[in-house]
Amino acid sequence: MNKEKKEITVKIKRQKNKNPETSYWTAYDLMATPDDRVLDLLEKIRHTRDDTLAFRSNCGHGICGSDAMNINGNNRLACRTLLADLGFPDRVIIQPLGGFTVKKDLVIREAELEDIAGELELNFSPADNRKKEPAEENYNNLNEAINCIECGSCQSACPVTWEEKRFPGPQLLTRAGRYIFDDRDSRTQKRLHQLDSYCSLWNCQTIYNCVEACPREINITALLSELKNKILKPD
Amino acid sequence: MTELYEHNHLLTIVGAGGAGLRAALAARGEGQKNIAVISKVKPTRSPTTCAQGGIAAVRTESGSDSVSNHISDTLRAGRGLADEDAVEFICENGPEQIRKLENFGVPFSRNSENKIARRQFPGHTSNKNPARRLCYFHDRTGHVLMQTLHDQCRSDNNISFYNEFFVLQLIVEDNKICGLLAYNIADGSLHKFNSRAVLLATGGCGELFSVTSNSKSSTADGFALALEAGLSVQDLEFMQFHPTGVRQLGFLITEAARSHGGQLKNNNNKRFMKNYAPEKLELAPRDIVTRAIFTEINEGRGIDGENFVNLDLTGIKRLSEKLPEVVNLSKNYLGIDPARKPIPVRPTAHYMMGGIPTDLNGRVKYKNNIEGLYAAGECACLSLHGANRLGGNSLLEINVMGMKTGQTIGRETKNEPISSPADKYTGKWISMIEDFKDSSSNFSASKIKTELQKTMTACSGVLRSENSLNRATEKIKSLADKSRQIKISGNSKRYNYALVEIFELKNMLKTARLLTAAALERRETRGSHWRADYPETGAEKWRKHSLSRLAGGNPEVTYRPVTSIEQEEDES
Numbered sequence: 001m002n003k004e005k006k007e008i009t010v011k012i013k014r015q016k017n018k019n020p021e022t023s024y025w026t027a028y029d030l031m032a033t034p035d036d037r038v039l040d041l042l043e044k045i046r047h048t049r050d051d052t053l054a055f056r057s058n059c060g061h062g063i064c065g066s067d068a069m070n071i072n073g074n075n076r077l078a079c080r081t082l083l084a085d086l087g088f089p090d091r092v093i094i095q096p097l098g099g100f101t102v103k104k105d106l107v108i109r110e111a112e113l114e115d116i117a118g119e120l121e122l123n124f125s126p127a128d129n130r131k132k133e134p135a136e137e138n139y140n141n142l143n144e145a146i147n148c149i150e151c152g153s154c155q156s157a158c159p160v161t162w163e164e165k166r167f168p169g170p171q172l173l174t175r176a177g178r179y180i181f182d183d184r185d186s187r188t189q190k191r192l193h194q195l196d197s198y199c200s201l202w203n204c205q206t207i208y209n210c211v212e213a214c215p216r217e218i219n220i221t222a223l224l225s226e227l228k229n230k231i232l233k234p235d
Numbered sequence: 236m237t238e239l240y241e242h243n244h245l246l247t248i249v250g251a252g253g254a255g256l257r258a259a260l261a262a263r264g265e266g267q268k269n270i271a272v273i274s275k276v277k278p279t280r281s282p283t284t285c286a287q288g289g290i291a292a293v294r295t296e297s298g299s300d301s302v303s304n305h306i307s308d309t310l311r312a313g314r315g316l317a318d319e320d321a322v323e324f325i326c327e328n329g330p331e332q333i334r335k336l337e338n339f340g341v342p343f344s345r346n347s348e349n350k351i352a353r354r355q356f357p358g359h360t361s362n363k364n365p366a367r368r369l370c371y372f373h374d375r376t377g378h379v380l381m382q383t384l385h386d387q388c389r390s391d392n393n394i395s396f397y398n399e400f401f402v403l404q405l406i407v408e409d410n411k412i413c414g415l416l417a418y419n420i421a422d423g424s425l426h427k428f429n430s431r432a433v434l435l436a437t438g439g440c441g442e443l444f445s446v447t448s449n450s451k452s453s454t455a456d457g458f459a460l461a462l463e464a465g466l467s468v469q470d471l472e473f474m475q476f477h478p479t480g481v482r483q484l485g486f487l488i489t490e491a492a493r494s495h496g497g498q499l500k501n502n503n504n505k506r507f508m509k510n511y512a513p514e515k516l517e518l519a520p521r522d523i524v525t526r527a528i529f530t531e532i533n534e535g536r537g538i539d540g541e542n543f544v545n546l547d548l549t550g551i552k553r554l555s556e557k558l559p560e561v562v563n564l565s566k567n568y569l570g571i572d573p574a575r576k577p578i579p580v581r582p583t584a585h586y587m588m589g590g591i592p593t594d595l596n597g598r599v600k601y602k603n604n605i606e607g608l609y610a611a612g613e614c615a616c617l618s619l620h621g622a623n624r625l626g627g628n629s630l631l632e633i634n635v636m637g638m639k640t641g642q643t644i645g646r647e648t649k650n651e652p653i654s655s656p657a658d659k660y661t662g663k664w665i666s667m668i669e670d671f672k673d674s675s676s677n678f679s680a681s682k683i684k685t686e687l688q689k690t691m692t693a694c695s696g697v698l699r700s701e702n703s704l705n706r707a708t709e710k711i712k713s714l715a716d717k718s719r720q721i722k723i724s725g726n727s728k729r730y731n732y733a734l735v736e737i738f739e740l741k742n743m744l745k746t747a748r749l750l751t752a753a754a755l756e757r758r759e760t761r762g763s764h765w766r767a768d769y770p771e772t773g774a775e776k777w778r779k780h781s782l783s784r785l786a787g788g789n790p791e792v793t794y795r796p797v798t799s800i801e802q803e804e805d806e807s
Contacts, residue, residue, distance in 0.1 A: 059284065
C-alpha cells in the first residue's frame with residue numbers, strides 16, 4: 001500500500017435546490033493518499049467538515065451506479081476513482097453530472113430517465129418459439145449491453161441529449177439494446193421500429209463521448225451502430 | 236408544520252432488493268393491482284446487485300446431482316440449526332425458480348450445449364464429490380438479476396415505486412398491520428402508507444461491522460422495525476463472515492474464485508487449508524475457511540504479519556473470461572493483476588443468517604403475531620441457513636420466498652377498502668427530527684457509527700468470548716446514551732443525509748445490542764458463532780433457535796426447538 005500523503009484541495013460545486021441560481025462552490029483542504037477513493041474524500045467531508053453535503057453512494061465498488069459525478073472534468077464513479085487514477089493531483093474539482101437537473105449538491109434528478117424507460121418498454125417479453133441457439137454476435141452484444149449500471153455518466157456526456165430532450169440518449173439506448181440483442185425476446189421488430197422513429201437512435205452522431213465516460217467500459221457507440229445496422233438490414 | 240401525505244396501497248413492500256421486487260411480481264401474478272415498493276435507494280442500487288457467485292438450484296434432468304444432495308448439503312452447512320421443512324421447501328423449488336427467472340429475461344450463462352450452465356461452489360457436493368449447482372451470469376449474477384426484475388416491475392403501472400423513502404415505523408392496531416410511516420429523503424416530507432399487508436424485505440446489517448461486503452444501506456432497518464413493533468428476532472448471533480473480502484475495502488472476491496482453483500496461502504506461501512479441512516481444502520464451507528484465515532492471522536502468519544492472507548488465482552486458466560469482475564476490481568483498487576499476483580483477502584461481514592422469523596408463506600410468526608405482516612429475504616429468518624449459510628442459497632431464498640410471499644399476499648389480501656387509522660405518530664417524529672437540528676453543534680452520527688463498528692468487529696465479530704461480549708454490551712449502551720446528543724447542523728429538508736444517518740444508527744444500535752445479547756447467551760461454538768471460551772461444538776442441548784426481543788428497552792433471549800421432519804423416503 002502506498003504511504004505517500006499530502007494535503008489536497010477538494011472543490012465541490014454545491015446547489016441548495018433545483019434552482020441553478022442557488023449554486024455556490026465550497027473548498028476543503030484534506031490530507032489524502034493516492035489510494036483514497038474520491039468517495040472517501042466526500043465521506044470525510046460529510047463526516048468531519050460539513051454534514052449538509054449531499055451525494056448518493058451505496059455499494060462502494062462500482063456496481064450499483066449511485067455515485068457518478070464529474071471529477072476533474074470527466075464523468076466518473078466516485079467509488080471507482082482512486083486519487084492515483086487522477087495522477088494524485090493537488091486539486092480535485094467535483095461537480096454534479098452535467099445535463100441533468102440538480103436536486104441538491106451532487107444529487108441529480110433521474111425521473112426523466114425513468115419516464116423514457118417506460119416509453120421504451122424496457123422489459124423482457126419472451127418469444128413463443130425461441131431460437132435454439134442465440135447468434136453469437138447478438139450474444140456478445142447482449143453481454144456488453146447488460147453491463148450497464150444506469151449511472152448516468154454517458155447520458156450526461158452526450159451533447160445530443162443536452163439539445164434534444166426527446167433523444168433517449170446513450171444510457172437508455174444501451175438498455176433498449178439489451179433486449180434487442182436478446183434472441184429470446186419477442187418484440188425485436190417493434191423495438192427497432194421505435195428506435196427508428198424521429199428523435200430516436202438516428203440522433204446519435206457517433207461522438208464517442210459516451211464510450212469515454214462509461215465506467216463499465218462499454219463500447220456504447222459501437223453498440224448503437226450495431227442497432228442502426230439492424231434497422232437497415234433486418235434479419 | 237410538516238404536511239402529512241397519505242397513500243393507499245393494498246400491499247406495501249419495504250425494500251426493493253431481490254426479495255422485494257420478486258414479491259411485487261408474484262403479487263401481480265395473482266392479480267394484485269395496487270402495490271407500493273418503498274426503497275431507501277433506487278432499486279438497482281440495492282445490495283442484491285453486488286451478488287457475484289450465483290443461484291444454487293439443481294438441474295433436475297441431470298443424473299449426477301439431485302435435490303436431496305442440495306438438501307443434505309444445506310442441512311450439513313447449517314450445523315444442526317437449519318429447519319428441515321424450510322430446507323426441503325427451498326431446495327425443491329430451486330429448479331422451477333430458474334425457469335421462471337429465465338422467463339423474466341435473466342440471461343444465465345450457457346454451456347457448450349446451450350443449456351443453462353452450472354458452476355461448482357464450496358460446500359455443494361454430490362456423493363462427496365464437488366457438485367456443479369450454481370446458475371450464474373459470469374460474476375455479476377446479482378446485477379443482471381436486479382436489472383431484469385427492475386425492468387419487469389417498472390414497466391408495470393400497478394407497481395408504484397417510492398424511491399429514496401425511509402420507513403420510520405410500522406403502524407399496527409389491534410395486532411393488525413395498518414401500514415407505515417415514511418420519510419421522503421428528497422424533500423423531508425412525511426408519508427403515511429395505509430395498507431392491508433406490509434412485506435419487510437429490507438436486507439441485512441453488514442454496516443454493523445468495520446469491514447463488510449454489504450452496501451452502505453445494510454443498516455438493520457427491518458430488524459429494528461420488527462423489534463419496535465414488539466416482535467422477536469431469531470438467531471441474531473449468527474452473522475456470517477465471508478472468508479474472502481478484499482483486504483481493507485471489504486467487498487467480495489466470490490467463492491467461485493476458489494471453486495475455479497484459487498488457493499489460500501499464508502506468510503510462508505503455504506496452502507494452510509490442509510490443516511483445517513484436509514479433504515475439502517479451499518472448497519470447505521464459509522465458517523471453516525473464515526476461522527482458518529482468522530487463526531492464521533491471529534497466530535502471526537498473515538502476509539508480512541498483517542491482517543490478511545493471499546488468495547492465489549494465478550493458476551486459473553482464462554481467468555478474465557471466468558471472473559471478469561474480480562479481475563477488474565483487483566486491478567482497479569489494488570493495482571494487482573490476479574492472473575499474475577495473489578489478491579490480499581480477509582474475512583468480511585457478509586450475511587445475517589438470523590432475522591424476523593417467518594413460516595413458509597413469509598408470514599411473520601412467534602409471539603405477538605401481527606396479522607398482515609410478512610418478511611422475506613435476508614431480513615427474514617426462515618431457518619434455511621441455520622448457523623452457516625451455503626454460498627448460492629441466498630439468491631435462491633430471495634427468489635423462492637419473494638415469489639411465495641408475494642403469491643400468498645396476492646391471494647389472501649382481499650380487494651377491500653383500506654382503512655386509515657387516525658395518525659398517532661407524526662407529531663412524535665416531527666418533534667424528534669426538529670430536536671436533532673442545531674446549527675451551533677455538530678456531534679455527528681458517523682462518529683458513533685464508527686465506534687459501534689469498531690466495537691462490534693473487535694468484540695462481537697468472528698471470534699467472541701464472555702469478556703468481549705460484555706465489553707460490547709457496555710460500549711453499545713454508552714453509545715446509545717451518547718446518540719441522544721447527536722446534532723446536525725443542516726436545517727435543509729432536501730437530501731439531509733445526516734438525518735438519515737441518525738435514523739439508521741438508531742436501528743443499528745438496537746440490533747447490535749440484541750445480536751450481542753444472543754451471542755452472549757449461546758455458550759458454545761456453532762457455524763459462524765465462534766466462542767473462544769466455549770469451543771465445544773454440536774452439543775444437542777444447544778440445537779435450538781434463539782429468539783430475542785426488547786423488553787422494556789432491555790434484551791430478552793428465549794429459545795425454540797429446531798424443526799425436524801421424519802424422513803419418509805430414503806435419501807437416494
